Amino acid sequence: MADDANVGVAGGRKSAAVRRAIRTELAVGGRAGAARPRDRGVPMVALEHLSLAFDVPILEDVSFAVHEGDTVCIVGESGTGKSTILKLILRLLVPERGRVLIGGDDITPLTFEEALVVRQAMGMVFQGAALFDSMTVFENVAYPLREHTQMSEAEIEARVREKLEFVDLDADRVMEQLPSELSGGMRKRVGIARGMANNPEIMLYDEPTSGLDPLTTATITGLILKLQRELGVTSIVVSHDIRSVFRMASAVALLHERRIVFFGTPEEMTASEDPYVRDFLGGF
Amino acid sequence: MSVLLTRINDAAKGKILTLQEYFVLAGKSLRFIVARPFYGQDVVQQMDEIGVRSLGIVLLTGLFTGMVLALQSSVQLKTFGATMYIGNLVSASMIRELGPVLAGLMVAGRVGSGIAAQLGSMRVTEQIDALNTLGTDPIKKLVTPRVIAALVMLPVLTIINDFVGIIGGNIIASFVVGLPSAQYWRTVWDQIASDGFTLRYLPNDFVQGLSKPFVFGGLISITACYFGLGTTGGTEGVGQSTTRTVVTSSILILVVDYFITQLLLSVLTYG
Numbered sequence: 001m002a003d004d005a006n007v008g009v010a011g012g013r014k015s016a017a018v019r020r021a022i023r024t025e026l027a028v029g030g031r032a033g034a035a036r037p038r039d040r041g042v043p044m045v046a047l048e049h050l051s052l053a054f055d056v057p058i059l060e061d062v063s064f065a066v067h068e069g070d071t072v073c074i075v076g077e078s079g080t081g082k083s084t085i086l087k088l089i090l091r092l093l094v095p096e097r098g099r100v101l102i103g104g105d106d107i108t109p110l111t112f113e114e115a116l117v118v119r120q121a122m123g124m125v126f127q128g129a130a131l132f133d134s135m136t137v138f139e140n141v142a143y144p145l146r147e148h149t150q151m152s153e154a155e156i157e158a159r160v161r162e163k164l165e166f167v168d169l170d171a172d173r174v175m176e177q178l179p180s181e182l183s184g185g186m187r188k189r190v191g192i193a194r195g196m197a198n199n200p201e202i203m204l205y206d207e208p209t210s211g212l213d214p215l216t217t218a219t220i221t222g223l224i225l226k227l228q229r230e231l232g233v234t235s236i237v238v239s240h241d242i243r244s245v246f247r248m249a250s251a252v253a254l255l256h257e258r259r260i261v262f263f264g265t266p267e268e269m270t271a272s273e274d275p276y277v278r279d280f281l282g283g284f
Numbered sequence: 285m286s287v288l289l290t291r292i293n294d295a296a297k298g299k300i301l302t303l304q305e306y307f308v309l310a311g312k313s314l315r316f317i318v319a320r321p322f323y324g325q326d327v328v329q330q331m332d333e334i335g336v337r338s339l340g341i342v343l344l345t346g347l348f349t350g351m352v353l354a355l356q357s358s359v360q361l362k363t364f365g366a367t368m369y370i371g372n373l374v375s376a377s378m379i380r381e382l383g384p385v386l387a388g389l390m391v392a393g394r395v396g397s398g399i400a401a402q403l404g405s406m407r408v409t410e411q412i413d414a415l416n417t418l419g420t421d422p423i424k425k426l427v428t429p430r431v432i433a434a435l436v437m438l439p440v441l442t443i444i445n446d447f448v449g450i451i452g453g454n455i456i457a458s459f460v461v462g463l464p465s466a467q468y469w470r471t472v473w474d475q476i477a478s479d480g481f482t483l484r485y486l487p488n489d490f491v492q493g494l495s496k497p498f499v500f501g502g503l504i505s506i507t508a509c510y511f512g513l514g515t516t517g518g519t520e521g522v523g524q525s526t527t528r529t530v531v532t533s534s535i536l537i538l539v540v541d542y543f544i545t546q547l548l549l550s551v552l553t554y555g
Contacts, residue, residue, distance in 0.1 A: 124417040130410035
């Protein structure tokens with residue numbers, strides 16, 4: 001396995017067929033991540049028998065699929081590899097065994113440069129928002145547009161305003177502020193606005209509600225639901241917050257000892273007789 | 285015994301892997317200089333950070349080094365009645381060695397640590413991962429502009445450092461030793477001319493004095509970016525990366541300076 005995020009060492013074998021397929025996919029509609037109808041039968045994201053180890057095994061034989069418009073929440077104890085799954089989907093990490101399919105295309109053999117193109121079809125919201133602290137809110141949200149589109153400055157400003165308003169922020173007030181001047185909840189919302197700036201088909205969230213008060217937690221959960229309902233975005237959420245998970249999940253994946261021990265709807269989870277599932281849910 | 289051998293083996297592998305990653309980073313950052321997209325605004329911003337904002341410490345370092353060099357040498361030269369050669373000594377020392385090395389060490393301390401801290405903070409707050417997920421190569425966006433800026437600005441800083449150092453020598457020569465300024469500057473030029481020329485017009489001292497900071501600029505920026513991007517362990521890790529950057533860059537400057545000098549002395553024709 002190779003950690004491309006460190007020094008950008010390109011990993012994996014080149015496959016001309018895969019490159020063509022991915023580029024064709026991204027070119028449809030003339031912009032990265034444009035939502036379009038897709039056969040329900042082909043999952044937007046599919047993990048097939050993924051295994052990963054650094055010095056010790058992290059994940060073993062992890063498989064599940066996420067269909068268009070669904071929100072799958074990954075839960076589990078700390079250190080079980082939940083965030084690692086997001087990095088595998090983004091191809092920031094390469095599995096030792098198994099495949100990651102985005103819209104039916106295997107992204108595991110892509111080179112580092114090819115993976116950068118595929119990532120443009122996905123939006124990611126980090127635990128700490130990961131806003132660029134040397135840039136204003138406007139520059140943060142505009143960043144993917146300036147990098148990957150030919151939009152004019154006026155179009156970019158209109159898109160940034162639209163996204164900031166979608167996440168219930170007063171664009172006029174926050175656009176010129178630096179991330180350090182924002183509250184935790186506002187930073188998370190700006191992170192969501194930046195993640196969705198390119199209109200991605202897939203949104204990934206790493207602990208979107210951690211460290212937030214109950215009211216802000218409800219707001220962020222509501223925003224994820226709004227993205228799913230109004231824009232049909234496919235979402236994968238890593239979270240510890242079971243209440244929020246049950247509110248937004250189409251399906252829940254429970255990780256335990258490097259494996260998925262449960263995958264099903266929230267109703268199926270609460271009805272489960274599995275001792276570990278019952279232990280995990282505790283008093284909920 | 286076998287445990288000891290295994291440990292030595294693992295340590296050796298670790299060092300080789302580190303070197304490999306360092307050279308991969310260096311290769312990529314240099315290759316991206318001619319690859320689209322170009323981050324021109326970032327390059328200008330880094331030139332300001334590395335060059336303009338380092339001017340103060342470089343001026344002070346150069347001035348006082350030139351002054352102390354003139355002062356120390358005047359004591360020795362006086363015993364031979366050769367104080368008129370202060371200009372030769374100060375200019376040769378500043379242009380060939382002290383200018384490039386001191387500018388390099390100052391920039392390693394001020395800029396290298398800054399780059400490592402900035403990139404380290406970006407690493408631990410997931411901003412590097414964010415760049416990756418937004419489809420940007422962090423090396424192209426963060427490393428290459430810093431490398432270009434250092435390659436350009438370190439020679440510029442060195443020229444300023446040399447010049448100010450020679451002026452510092454002039455101050456001491458005039459006001460302490462009593463050597464007329466005109467004579468001092470004539471000996472400075474005599475020294476530069478006596479060391480020969482490359483391609484007929486380019487003084488050998490300048491070739492030596494300007495090729496070094498060019499290499500040092502690359503070493504400092506790539507070392508700082510390497511440790512910065514490799515930061516782990518939160519804010520404590522950022523501190524460690526900063527320290528490693530300054531120590532490693534400083535050692536590299538001194539070691540590489542020796543080898544460049546050795547190489548240039550064998551290539552350039554002096555006298």
